[in-house]
Amino acid sequence: MRSRRRWRWGAAVLAAALVLAAGGCGSGASQFIRDDVDFSFIRRVAVYPFYNLSQDVYGGQRVQSVFLTELLERNEVEVLDRGEVLAAVAEMKLHPDAILSPQQVQSLGSRLKADAVFFATVEEYGTERSHANPTQVVTATYQLCEAQTGRVVWSSQIRTDGASLGRKLFGGGSASAFAVARENVRAALGTLF
Amino acid sequence: MKAVLGRHPHAWALAGLAALAGLWMLPATPAPAADDGPDSVAVVVHLLGAPSPQLPAGAAELRAATLDLVAAILQSRGVTVADRAVTENVVRRHVVRTGDSLDPRFLADLATAVRVDALVAVSLLVQGGRLAATVRAVAATDGTLVGVAFAEAEAGATGEPWQAVLARALKQAVPQLAPPGDGPVVLVLPAHAIGLGPDTARLATASLLAAVLAEGRWRPLDPALAAGAAAAAGCDLERLDSRARDVLRQSCRVEHAVAPEIVSFGETGRVDMSPEAGESAVPGRTSLSEFAFSVRLLDLRTGLVDHAFSAHLAGGPVQGWFGRIDHPGEPARIRAAARRVWSRLLGYLEEDAS
Numbered sequence: 001m002r003s004r005r006r007w008r009w010g011a012a013v014l015a016a017a018l019v020l021a022a023g024g025c026g027s028g029a030s031q032f033i034r035d036d037v038d039f040s041f042i043r044r045v046a047v048y049p050f051y052n053l054s055q056d057v058y059g060g061q062r063v064q065s066v067f068l069t070e071l072l073e074r075n076e077v078e079v080l081d082r083g084e085v086l087a088a089v090a091e092m093k094l095h096p097d098a099i100l101s102p103q104q105v106q107s108l109g110s111r112l113k114a115d116a117v118f119f120a121t122v123e124e125y126g127t128e129r130s131h132a133n134p135t136q137v138v139t140a141t142y143q144l145c146e147a148q149t150g151r152v153v154w155s156s157q158i159r160t161d162g163a164s165l166g167r168k169l170f171g172g173g174s175a176s177a178f179a180v181a182r183e184n185v186r187a188a189l190g191t192l193f
Numbered sequence: 194m195k196a197v198l199g200r201h202p203h204a205w206a207l208a209g210l211a212a213l214a215g216l217w218m219l220p221a222t223p224a225p226a227a228d229d230g231p232d233s234v235a236v237v238v239h240l241l242g243a244p245s246p247q248l249p250a251g252a253a254e255l256r257a258a259t260l261d262l263v264a265a266i267l268q269s270r271g272v273t274v275a276d277r278a279v280t281e282n283v284v285r286r287h288v289v290r291t292g293d294s295l296d297p298r299f300l301a302d303l304a305t306a307v308r309v310d311a312l313v314a315v316s317l318l319v320q321g322g323r324l325a326a327t328v329r330a331v332a333a334t335d336g337t338l339v340g341v342a343f344a345e346a347e348a349g350a351t352g353e354p355w356q357a358v359l360a361r362a363l364k365q366a367v368p369q370l371a372p373p374g375d376g377p378v379v380l381v382l383p384a385h386a387i388g389l390g391p392d393t394a395r396l397a398t399a400s401l402l403a404a405v406l407a408e409g410r411w412r413p414l415d416p417a418l419a420a421g422a423a424a425a426a427g428c429d430l431e432r433l434d435s436r437a438r439d440v441l442r443q444s445c446r447v448e449h450a451v452a453p454e455i456v457s458f459g460e461t462g463r464v465d466m467s468p469e470a471g472e473s474a475v476p477g478r479t480s481l482s483e484f485a486f487s488v489r490l491l492d493l494r495t496g497l498v499d500h501a502f503s504a505h506l507a508g509g510p511v512q513g514w515f516g517r518i519d520h521p522g523e524p525a526r527i528r529a530a531a532r533r534v535w536s537r538l539l540g541y542l543e544e545d546a547s
Contacts, residue, residue, distance in 0.1 A: 062456055062458060090432060
């Protein structure tokens, strides 16, 4: 009796793993978190316009839109609206596609009354056609800079593709661009919150 | 949340009622009878795009034909349309060049000088063989919407005259005029589009406003009035800094705003910015294969985002019940997404209010 029950449990776990593998995306990540920073002091954050290095002209904005929604869904921090940040960027004559110095981060944080500022660089966004099956790919590096000092306190580089073991096994196509972008953002934020 | 619900005395009662009954259990709001709506209106038309071989109408004749058709449709419903010359005088006095940004003083002037109950603003886009019409009806007294609709018509290959295409679009686009409601006021800002053209942004805004109106308990302000108030103060709605937020709070008398955004997830290659590329580009709607429609609830006092909701719609055909395959058009898909996000936002607002 016991062995049959164990067999059923094993089958259920295997089935669940297959379902997850079939529906999911593949992610690879590397990350850095400063261990001398108390993240509970970061209550109010701004999201700087994402720097876009991908071949897709809207890659940065697309990933940023997903990032903002996912960040708000987590309800961990207060998030300043995009318009407020854009107004500050224009007022301070900063360029959205520029890497800011620690002093500029401090000034921006002070102008926005934000405890920290999120930055990101979208390196890849689009379809990878190197395999037999075209796959959606998003690679991005996310950073959080403390406004008080301007230094990087968290950084995560994630590559997500729409292929997965299940999809490869059962012949399914790539996950959609939205699903891959969301998985990328979730994987990144999962290392922070 | 008090501010989102506006300063209307019945706001809390309405929100409480909805929260108690549950959104999904309430019966659908019945369509208002035409005779309950505004009795007299002024019609203004704004044109976008350019004549094409399929729709070879000049701006003046297109405007005149639109005014005639809209007036005929409204008069058939028992609505009095103000004299065109009188309306035109007010339009010239306020230099109203676009339907996307209206000075609140223009609306006030219409109410006093032309003595109408509402403004019917028609935005007409001609793009190749496609003609898209967005019609908003705005109460002249308080700037709230009493009707909004969008429709488009395609000039066929059969050599159909442009007047027939225009009539087809306007017949669907002129909304039934609802009576000015007494519910709480909600400010919906013009939608921001990523990877999509301004006409899709306009459609997204109209779809969200239609979802708000159809639900029936809320009074959406016309986004063009918010844009007009911001422009008059030298502010930009795309860059809502503290000054712009103060302008919106004072002119619209709200503490929160709903900011919609529509994002296409289809690939868009790097654009060739050379003049040659611009000249050879064929005008047409950007493809909308896979997209997300999101709304952010902004706190106008602090500039913080209170919450955001997103609806994602995959591209391609939709499989329905019993294997039925549907191929919904772009407007239908955007409308469906708008209804979904508004329903989620409404649930959040009423849960918070209760």
